[in-house]
Amino acid sequence: MNPARGRAQPTSHLSLKRTLLRSALVLSAALACVSAVKREDFKTCSQSGFCARNRAYADLAKETPNWMSPFQLSSSSLKLQRGVLTGDLINTQEDTQASSKLGLTFELHLLENDAVRVRINERDPVHPRYDGVQDTVLVKPYEFAKDSTYQRVDTDNDGIFTIQYGAQNQNTVKVSSSPFKIEFFVNGVSTVVLNDEGLLRLERLRDKSKEGGDDTKLVDQAPEGGEIKIEKSELERKMEENLWEETFKGSTDSKPRGPESFGLDITFSGIQHVYGVPEHASSLSLKPTKGAGAAYSDPYRLYNLDVFEYELDNPMALYGSIPFMLGHSKNSTAAVFWMNAAETWVDVEKTLSDEQDSGILSWIKAKKVALKPSTKTHWISEAGVLDLFVFLGPTHRDIFHQYTSLVGTTALPQAFSIAYHQCRWNYNSQQDVTEVDAGFDQHDIPYDVLWLDIEHTDGKRYFTWDHAKFPNPVDMQQSLDAKGRKMVTIIDPHIKKDDNYYVSKQGAELDIYIKNKDGESSFEGWCWPGNSQWIDFYNPKARDYWASQFAYDKYQGSTKSLFTWNDMNEPSVFSGPEITIPKDVLHYGNVEHRNVHNLYGTMFHSATAQGLTQRNETNQRPFVLSRAFFAGTQRYGAIWTGDNMATWEHLEVASPMLLTIGLSGIPFSGADVGGFFGNPDAELLTRWYQAGIYYPFFRAHAHLDSKRREPWLFGEPYTSQIRDAIRTRYSYLPFWYTLFHETSVDGTPIIRPMFIEFPEDEAVFALDNQYMVGNALLVKPVSKPGVTESEVYFAGNEKWFDIKSYKWEQGPGVKKVASPADKIPVYQRAGTIIPKRERPRRSSKAMENDPFTLVVALSSQGEASGRIYLDDGESYGYQQGDFILREFRVSNGKLSSHNLKTFNNKPSDFVQRIGSLRIERLVIVGEEKPLTKVTVGDKSVEFSSQKIVDGSYVYIVKEPGVAIGEDFEILLR
Incomplete structure (x- = not known):
């Protein structure tokens, strides 16, 4: 559910009275107004100071002949001990000697799982850079590679330090001293290169009083104290803009520590397709943002935001962020994880092979020799330390295992949660719930969970009920539970400021709210309840308090069959800059929010899951849905793609979005079936159900102003078609649950791009309108109106069997197959065995003895x-x-x-x-x-x-x- 609902944004400088009045009008208008995304509410790279500066640096490097990175690694300082290579990294434009306190620390960790970690930090900063992301994201201290699993090769005459590592010593990492560069090889083939373009850049923390407060230095001081005019290019000027205070739409970020961003280029050699860095409403294979053929003018942005009616096919930030990227070619597969929770931007450029200069290129073109493509990426983060992992596989499964062994695999969910969920904003009353529940039984349609949105509460006070509408919540839940069904209620992180509301009062007494930049007063902003405060989940006391609120004696009216939906946890702040919380507010330990923004939703998700787990003596597994996410979210529950729209285009984009999220470590995800905003016609709704039964998380959801669209309301033949689709999902539940177990063990995605199963078939590398469920089912959603025939690509030299008729198609190749109104193309792969349960029941619980x-x-x-x-x-x-x-x-x-x-x-x-x-x-x-x-x-x-x-x-x-x-x-x- 989205807070914006067509609102205009109040500025931070309005008086409190005007803010409250305007926000009240906004909330009122929100319930009746639907409009397209307001792009002006969200920054572009040019409006984000650190992104613009680092992008200007990249442009300067490209325009400068014979550009060379100013960073050098002191060869004499390199030490390799117990799987860790350390050394001194010097910026020759700033540091005068290797021992300078301005130098940087360099670390390269060889891990027991064959991954490699690279870290760069300031040696003696004015303020310590935030380095706590690892404490939240990594599941446990990892093991370093044993001496026997790698071989050191001493620095050669060119200043290159070489290490061979891996289970069969198939991997090699070469660290070049001058200029600084790290190159990874698999069986002698260059695969990933760090700083190949020389874009490593780090803005040192500094004392503003010594800077004079100017953003743009136009003069330097002469030795005698006079001024020397310095002529700077436009790019050099851009590199010095918005260093300190920065204003966007009337909201000022004070940046008390000054600029501290950093950037690095990462090249995937010989790899044309890269995937990942969700969440974006874009294609599976990432489109270029720079260079010839760039599809977008901005980089992909990773900054968790509540984006109202998000647009399709652009790199704007959405609700979640995972800085993981996987590259794949016919001959190699590799991935990187950029472990940073601050605002991050990623440029992608498709190029020719790195080793070819323009003269050679001309000769090659003249000779019509095939060129080897590569993908160059440029990663830019606002704060923290440069901390990344490189995974060389060699297979996709190896990479998924390596990555999830660090950030965690998906928690094995309760069985009911992978069945069908029915939701809207809002089911109006207990009577409404009873009638909807009866409607499913009347029409013989199974479902497992019925959801309640914010209107079930007493004035948007979470952990409460509106007893006029829901007088007996326990009876309501027990009635559902008797049929094997559950209920989910929404609980958000904003707490209504109200001395008569026990959570608000206790939060103040315990001092567990996020603080303003002064570190004293609690931050206040506007959200659904009106004036609100936000729980600081970085405070251990806050996490424990929050978890304790799910106990049955505290959450009055809750039962063991009630589960939780965490929404608005980007966090969404109606009155904040970019509809979120200011970056300079403070968390526990005086940590600026800018450092942990993308992790806030995960911390909230984690505390809620903890509460649902500890409320039961039997340690019942939790179910918690979250809108915001980051690497590690999968350990706590499911996510969904947010407030989509009831259009064919949003149905179509759901597949690449979910595939991308799954590749990045969160396989338990879904998109709102039918679209959240708007009113789908019967055909669109039916086709969305037919696609949605193959989402790992399968939920229908709708906006407050949308027409009711329970599965039977469009009449025949649509009721029967939707019923058949949902029953199909239920018949495959044993197969789905087996796949969830598999991903909980090794991190392999549940729904998979075709290239995961067919890594040598170049025809599928960019294919995202069909996909695999596990290794056994091929699914091709119908995402256009009036379609009765679909083109399906059948990969591999094998047969594919229609799951309804068992007619088969022979691969490889594209075939036209029937896709009438009552089915979409779904085929079982030859060589597989799928377990099913085929007796129609009212819920998954009712099937457990079948x-x-x-x-x-x-x-x-x-x-x-x-x-x-x-x-x-x-x-x-x-x-x-x-x-x-x-x-x-x-x-x-x-x-x-x-x-x-x-x-x-x-x-x-x-x-x-x-x-x-x-x-x-x-x-x-x-x-x-x-x-x-x-x-x-x-x-x-x-x-x-x-x-x-x-x-x-x-x-x-x-x-x-x-x-x-x-x-x-x-x-x-």
């Missing part, structure tokens, strides 16, 4: 494999081995099941009960020869067949007499 179906899609060699993971879906018992994990495999005409669980604990009652549930049906597709006999042990089993096309059969084996949790062998002859 039998299973295995859909076996045979490869051309007659082989297939797949897995199933099962646990109680609620508790943390799985951490003690209370689960089932089995692999199914077909080989040599035999379907077998064997245990993959490594725990040796005694099976619990749950494991024994679930494990005894039967497999009621086998569906075997892709068999190229007639099947004459199916036997289990010495027992023959009946089966039926249907010939679909020449040479391919579908066989249905009913009641094979085996259980899901037991070892078995079924002979298929």
Whole structure:
């Protein structure tokens, strides 16, 4: 839910009375007004001082012949001990000697997981740079590489320090001293280069009183005290603008510590496609922002913001930020993680190979020799230390594992949370909830969760109920729970300033609010409740207090079936600059907000998840949805793409947005089905449901002013089409839950770009209108009106089977396939086995004792494999081995099941009960020869067949007499 709703923004210099009045009018207008994004509310790079300065530096480097980085690494200072290379980094334009206190510290960490960390900091700054991001983002202290896993090669005559590392010493890092550069190789091939363009730049912290307060120095002092006029280029002038105070739309950032930004170029050598740095409503393969063919004039911005009705196809910042980028080519894969939570901008430029100068290029073009493309990126952050990780894989799975071993994998969610969620702003009353719930039953449509937005509270006071509208919240939740259904209520980080509101009063008494820049008074701003204050989640006392509020005796009217939605946690501040909190306010420990802005929402998310966990003696897993996110958010719950619109274009962009977020470490994500703003027609809504059932987080949501659009309200044939889509999601829940377990272990995304499964197929590198669910399902959403036929690219030299008809298409190549109103193209990949439950029920809880179906899609060699993971879906018992994990495999005409669980604990009652549930049906597709006999042990089993096309059969084996949790062998002859 977005706070803006078409508002005009009050400025920070209005009187309090005018601010309150204007904000009240804004809130009133918000409920009735819908308009496009107000671009003028948000900065461009040219309006963000540090971005403009660093971009000017990049332009100066490009325009200067024979540009060379002024940074040099003192070769004599380099020391490699226990996996850490350290040294002195000198800026030759500023530092006079290696021992100068102005020098920088350089560290290169070789990690046990084969990642490499690079850190650059000021040696003796005027003020310590903030270095606390690692304490929040990294899950635990990592292990350094053992001496036996790397080989040191001494500095050569050219000042290059070389280290070979990796499981097979396949990786090499070369650190060049003058000019400073770090180059990473995989099997001798250059893959990632740091400072290749010489754009490393660091603004030292300084004393403003010694600067004279001028932003632009036009004179230097002569030795005798006179002035020497210095002529500066336009770019050099830009590099000295907005160093201190900076104003945007009437709001002034005091920047008390002065400028402290830094930038670095990172080149992906031989790699044309890079992905990541969400959140942006753009393509999967990042479009260039500089150079020939630039699609955007601004860099990609990472700064968590509440952007009203966000535009498509631009690099504007949105609700979340993850500074992770992955590059991929046919021959190499690499990634970087820029660990900084301050405002960050990233330029992308597609170029030719680095080693080719213009003369050579002319010769190559004349000879028509193929050129090797590279992607140059320029990363710019406002504050903190330069701290990044480099991952060289060599495979995507290796990179996902390396990255998530540092920032954490997705918390295994409760089973209900991956089913269907029904939401709008707002369900009006307890009676409304009862009627909507009954409507699902009446129309035989399953759902698991019903959501309540801000209007359920008493005057926007969180942890309260409007008892006129919801007189018996416990009864309401228990009524849903009796059907296996849950409820979610919204709880935001802004606290209504009201002495009669217990949270407001206790927060003041405990002194746990964010402070103004004076460090004394609490920051106040305007949000949904009116005048509000914000909990400072960097204060341990604040986190503990917040978590304690979810206890049943404190959150009156809550039950174990009530879960939480964290919205507005960018944080959104209606009266703030760019609709967020000022950068110079202070957190616990006198940390300026500018250093941790992009982490605030994650800290809030974490404290809420902690509260939901500790409220139960049984340690029930939490479910918390967050709008803002950063690296590490996945440890606490799900996210969604924010306030989208009911348009075909927003349906279309949902796929690349979710794929990008998943690649960046947060696989549990979704987009509001139907679009939040506006009124979808029946066709758009139906097509969105058909796509949405393949989002990891599957929720329908709508704006207060949108027309009601529960799944049955458009009548036939749409009700039946939507019902069929939702039931399809439920039938695949065992498959989805298995994928969630997989990502909780190794970080592999749940929905995947095609290139993850087909890394050598260049046709899929930029493909983002179709994708894989796990390694088994190919999904192609329909995102245009009136479509009855779709073009689908079938990758690999294998068959793909329609999940409804089992008709198959042979890859590789583009095929036109039917996509009538009642279905979108979804195909199961040959060589896979998918577990399903196919009995329609009212909720996922009602399915937990149902039998299973295995859909076996045979490869051309007659082989297939797949897995199933099962646990109680609620508790943390799985951490003690209370689960089932089995692999199914077909080989040599035999379907077998064997245990993959490594725990040796005694099976619990749950494991024994679930494990005894039967497999009621086998569906075997892709068999190229007639099947004459199916036997289990010495027992023959009946089966039926249907010939679909020449040479391919579908066989249905009913009641094979085996259980899901037991070892078995079924002979298929």
